[in-house]
Amino acid sequence: MNEIPPTRWEQWGQSGYKDEFTRLIESGADVEGEARLADTLVARGSRILDAGAGIGRIGGALQARGHEVLAVEKDPELVERAARLFPGLPMLTSDLLALTPASLAATGHDGGFDLIVLVGNVIVFAAEDTEPQLLASLRDLLADGGRILVGFHPVRMHGNARDYPFDAFAADVGAAGLAVQHRFGTYELHPPADDYVVAVLTRA
Template sequence: MSLPPTRWELAGEDNRGYGQKFALLVEQGADVDGEARLADVLVGRRACILDVGSGMGRVASALRARGHRVTAIEPDAALVAQSRRTYPDLEVVHTDVLAADLSALQGQVDLVVLVGNVMVFLAPGTERDVLRRVRDVLAPTGRVLIGFHPVDGPATARAYSPEEFLEDVAASGLRADLRAGSYELHPPADDYAVWVLSRDDAPRAVTSSGHPLTAG
């Protein structure tokens, strides 16, 4: 399948600092599991998890270590190679989410993870295509964890306002159940957005007064 170049691809060598940064953090024993801790509490034990844009593998590896069944896909060959060096027990599929064969996961995934600014590095105009692919693999009560900089992100990333993101979410058969400003669930912030999504036909959580919970 011929796909348009992503914003990540168009940046070329300017992206190499990302892998180098996290390689150093891992070598120093720094805490790089913030996203994985939140992902872990969103699912039951031995969950089926799809990590889209798994990068150098730190989130997928941390979730696998917690006992989950993780499929990791990453389109950047250099990051795939780094992931295989750093986490040799983690299987990473070298592919783009729009080209990946996800038929075996259709309707089976408990959680899809798209963190590390994946959404703002996609090819222009493919955001809804990616979200629809994500929706297709979700189990009926499956969820999606997304995190990105809406503004002031990396130089080649797009600006992606919460309003536009929510329009794309709704158009893709998904809904937002939670918005926070960090993976520790701080209040919503302008500089970083963390979202938990679900299928638009999934049961809604309700408040003590019986009103459905919503995120905006």
């Protein structure tokens, strides 16, 4: 594989994200909206990949709901915080572009996920011009009938994130051999909106 470029998240540097969400989790705040929707998309005990897992809040919530979860995160500070907050959550330290069935197998993990969760603006912090490659890499990790749940702000809201209009996202989805099965404006399934995109993807 060619050298993996740095993500927009890496180029941004310290964001305060891990401390903010740690405080919310430890205060008992509800930070599981994405997990509730993800849980409805699969049967109990499904295999789920939390791609760009951050401090593990979604992967941990899905594991608590009875799913077999593998979390993947590149940022070592976030991996360390996830280990403290969710010590039972399997966490693989890797760039998402490096994920392949073979690379997972080399670390003792299988592909064939029933659902891949790519939420919390992960895709708008991907390395420049790698979005179709990222989506294609995740496509190759799906089980038959598997789906990808994506959530992001289409207009830049944070740090070094990109603007990512839905039409541009949909074009990248198609280029990756995927299709948009559903689009919503929130994780509570409100109609499509201009300020947030929730999409469920399938293989084309």
